[in-house]
Amino acid sequence: MQTYLDDATAKISLLQENLGKIIKGKPDVIKQAITTLIANGHLLIEDVPGVGKTTLAHGLARSINCSFQRIQFTSDLLPSDIIGITIYNQEKHIFEFRPGPLFAHIVLADEINRTTPKTQSSLLEAMNDRQVSVDKSTYPLPKPFMVIATQNPLEYEGTYPLPESQLDRFTIRIRIGYPEPEAEKEILLSPSVELQPQQLSPVLSVEEVLSLQDMVDKVRMDDDIVEYILAIVAATRKSEKLRLGVSPRGAMALYRIAQAFALVDGRTYCTPDDIKQLSIPVFSHRVITTQGEEGGIDDAEGIIQDIAAKIEVPL
């Protein structure tokens, strides 16, 4: 037990260190991104432009010795631009599938809400089933497969809000936020030293990431903590402030994320604190408040926090 933990901690701290080189003063954000990776989940980063969303996604991809694709979502992007296209091979006289940029270990979907719902939805199957169906054939995606999407807050011009089904497939939604004044000063004063994500050297192999994901399964989750998760989920469904509560997929996501987070935190078991903290980033994008989107992200997070704060903690 202890050995696998040591192994995992060593690998995770390598990743953390590496990412820390390009993201200054945001250890929690780095932690959450790594958590999502080893939880075999997808990450949605939502914030105003210029706080390092893309840098984080890019840096994470670069830290692992794996294939990486970046797709810039624009309003005229088509599903085939992402998934791939079947073209006629004149030499062989057959139709051939040419995989799109989605066929990579880590896919950065930049500014995902700038494209139409039609294109956004083309990610659904890929994210959930880790495969792509084109015409009558199904093509598996590489392992691990992770979508990191960034989006601007909804009130921005020229955005299409992501449909609920799409949002539900993101394991976690995080915000980066403005850096602390001191960290920002450091960023400003040392532009020459600052690394670009492209320059990061990989610290983990694909196999190592896969083994980390296997370790997550072994993290101990007490029955009472499962009850605690279910109590929070049930409360979101009953809450008067929410029009749509958390789906079973959401509950599963929290379970998995909590396991991964415990491992990142250097533990072999989950605590009620993991659940209480993580319920906010895991749940807040999955629910719909009764006031619609007007209240925005803050509103949903506040509601989830309130709900979680009222549930009895297992002792």
Added chain:
Amino acid sequence: MNPVRSLLFIKKASVQGSGLSSMQETSNGVKFSLYFILISYLVAGAGLLALSLTDAISPLFIVGMGCIVFLNLFLNIKGRTFSISKTLWNIVAVIILAASLADYFFISPSLIEVSTRFLTILMIVKLFDLKTNRDYAVLYVLAFFQLLAASASTVSLSFLFVLALYILTGIWALTIFNLKREWEEKSAIHKEIPRNILDPFFFLATAGLAIFSLIITLSLFFVIPRMAVGFLPKTTADIIKVSGFSEKVDFGELGPIKLDPTIVMRVGLQPPLPPPLLKGGLGGLYFRGVAFDTYNGTQWQQTIKKLAFLQKNQDGVFAYPTRYDWEQTALSERQVIKQVILLEPIETNVLFATSFGTGIAGNFRNITADNMGSFYLPAPLYSRIEYTAYSVMQSPLKGLQRQQGSIKNSALQYLQLPIGYEEVALLARDITISKKTAFEKAAAIEEYLKKNYRYTLTPRKSAGKNPIEDFLFYTKEGYCEQYATAFAILLRVVGIPTRLVTGFLPGEWNSFGNYFIVRQKDAHSWVEAFMPGFGWTTFDPTPSAEAAGAAAPATSRVTLYIDSMRWRWNRYIVNYSFSDQATLARSVEDKTRSLLLNLKWQSIRKGIAKPKKETIFLGVIVVAIILTTVTVSILRQEAKPKSVKTPFFYKALLKVLAKKGKIKQTQETPLEFANAIALPEVEAITKIYYDVRFGGYKLTDREQHNILIQLIDIKKRQI
């Protein structure tokens, strides 16, 4: 907690711990294990005590075993235990079993006797081999079986006390036993339980628990439906020899027993009678046994006695048939008295009832009655029984003096006289010369006897022709037999039919249990005379009924109280039957109904259908209390399984902090709580708590030790 700090902490802890804990261990250790041993022996003692109540084993055996137990206890406290190997123990057990079987087949026929002896010996051997927890568990089980065996073979009241002792010590023992075991499992360092666990509060609270479980047991005993016969078996008690109730009574037979205080029966009355009637005497109570019709000069005999089986009526009462001559008995007020009689085994088949009995109810197959108003069991009694007798009271004879009438033919049989009583006849004529009616004659003779003769239990011998002349003309002293016989003869001489009746006076009234204690010395004989136009009437020529028992000092209140407990034990436990249950249910129903009727009546009388405000208020409070109790207990039950997993040290931490005003909210996670308190020790314990509770981590002894030290430290701190 940072590493340096925690290092320091451990160091300090170990320095403190080595001195302090070793000191505590010695003092507490002795205290705890001493308690444990003492109480375990008490449990074993309760088992032995229970067996001693039975007649199954001889007192000598019990005393011997008791001595061994004490010796063993002494050695055990001194720390000198014998070690018996497991094989040896098994061999010994088999030998004892074989010996017991041999005992059963060749020596003693009673299974209970043999099994009690077997259990006792087994227990004694076990006492020499108390090492592990399992040995103690076996000891408790053996004691339990002893109690069971005893319960099957005794109906003594003392069993209740032994049972109470067993339950009390049993609960103590099992609680301490459990504590000991749990503590040993949890902690290797602190083998002993801290001092404060076995404080007076512990013993008081567990005693409360014992009383509670006794109450529950008793209520179950009363409520669970049972067979028509009392549940507990009735075994033979000491048989008391009582004379005067066979087919003939020798003159002077009653004399010697007039000093014997042995209790013959206890009689409870329903309805309760007014105080004057409780005293006995004319118009009072006479527990009537047998009547005799013929006197031959030395003994009274029953010559015209005819027996008949009684029929059970629809109420389950063997009713006295009206065709017998009790209907001629002088009964003016038909007040029925129900008597619950607990009769000791007195080697007779007579059933007693106050004059005049109309019926008997009880667990009997059949009852016979004779033509002189007495009731009989089919066979003499060799065990204590309880039955109910119904009687109709005879009213005092006021204004009956002038009544005239003829003597019925059937009554003429009661005029027999022995030969050679001429002088007695002359005396009778002298006394009654101016009297006309039978009642006047009887009253005159009664008065004459009461006035001119002296009551004594030791009459002198004299040279008379026969005992009656002795009494009437020479010694002029005697007791009830002399008085009654003389009276009967004197009346017969003047043509009034009489019969001699033997029975008991009410004896002592026990106001604690509301019943009479009737003893041997309350045995009495009196006369029933036939008054023409009226019927059989009770006369008691003996000067003072009280004089019969005046010689004995009054029973102390304590004795009376203990006896009332014995009465209740027999009445409500040993003989508790289905009919009693039905009575209980009926009385509850009646009381509720009358209460309801009363309420209704009150409200109608007031003209407004409004119960009193206070009543409503009280009712609401009672209902609220019941509901809260039920809800709280249900909630507790639901909450309990959750807290079972919580490690004890975290619970202790929460307790310590709560005493300092820091109470953890249920929706607060332990870490949030720890952060809010901001004490490094609290945070450290919380983290260990997480490891143990959610990580399945098992604490080492050292870690456990450190936590305890830290807890003590937190306790001392100001927060």
